[in-house]
Amino acid sequence: MADYAKLYNDFRAAGAEVAAISVDPPDRSAGLRKDLAIPFTLLSDSDRATIIEWGVLNAAEKGGIATPSTFLIDRERKVRFAKVEEMMMRVEPRAMLEFVKGLGNGTPNNPRPRGVSPATMFLRAMANGFRYGVNVKRNR
Amino acid sequence: MDEAHQIIVGETAPDFSLPDSTGTPRRLSELTKHSMCVLIFYRGHW
Secondary structure (H helix, E strand, O other), X not given: OHHHHHHHHHHHHOOEEEEEEEOOOHHHHHHHHHHOOOXXXXXXXXXXXXXXXXXXXXXXXXXXXXXXXXXXXXXXXXXXXXXXXXXXXXXXXXXXXXXXXHXXXXXXXXXXXXXXXXXXXXXXXHHHHHHHHHHHHHHO | OOOOOOOOOOOEOOOOEEXXXXXXXXXXXXXXOOOEEEEEEOOOOO
């Protein structure tokens, strides 16, 4: 939001208006506008009707809020750009730890057992990591 | 994401009327009357 505030004049010069929507009530938006010196329009979708219609509701948080997303709408109201933030697809830290531990068996500090090739160690580590990840999902 | 349908490129954006920070109703069709409009959805304060 602060970045859009900084770039607002550039967007205007490039031929675009800027507007932002959240579930915040108007008085809250007025406060944010003042605090961040936001020059563009902040819109309040308190009943979430627009957020739902645009398919960007994050129902899991705070009774339902907007998923951060960006659209460009042209003068014929055609959508020219659409990007909705995706759910975090990050490897679980504990799964990563298991993977590191598996590789650790092949390092000089933790010599690998005789007769096991580095390739086998790597595959084993991969398998451990994968197995661990599968277990995490199953336990949820 | 609960909704199956997301607004995608090429579609006509559904119009809306939402109050701005002064409580004045604003329509998307007004915002796009004279120029394009970058429309941002944000998480909000609360």
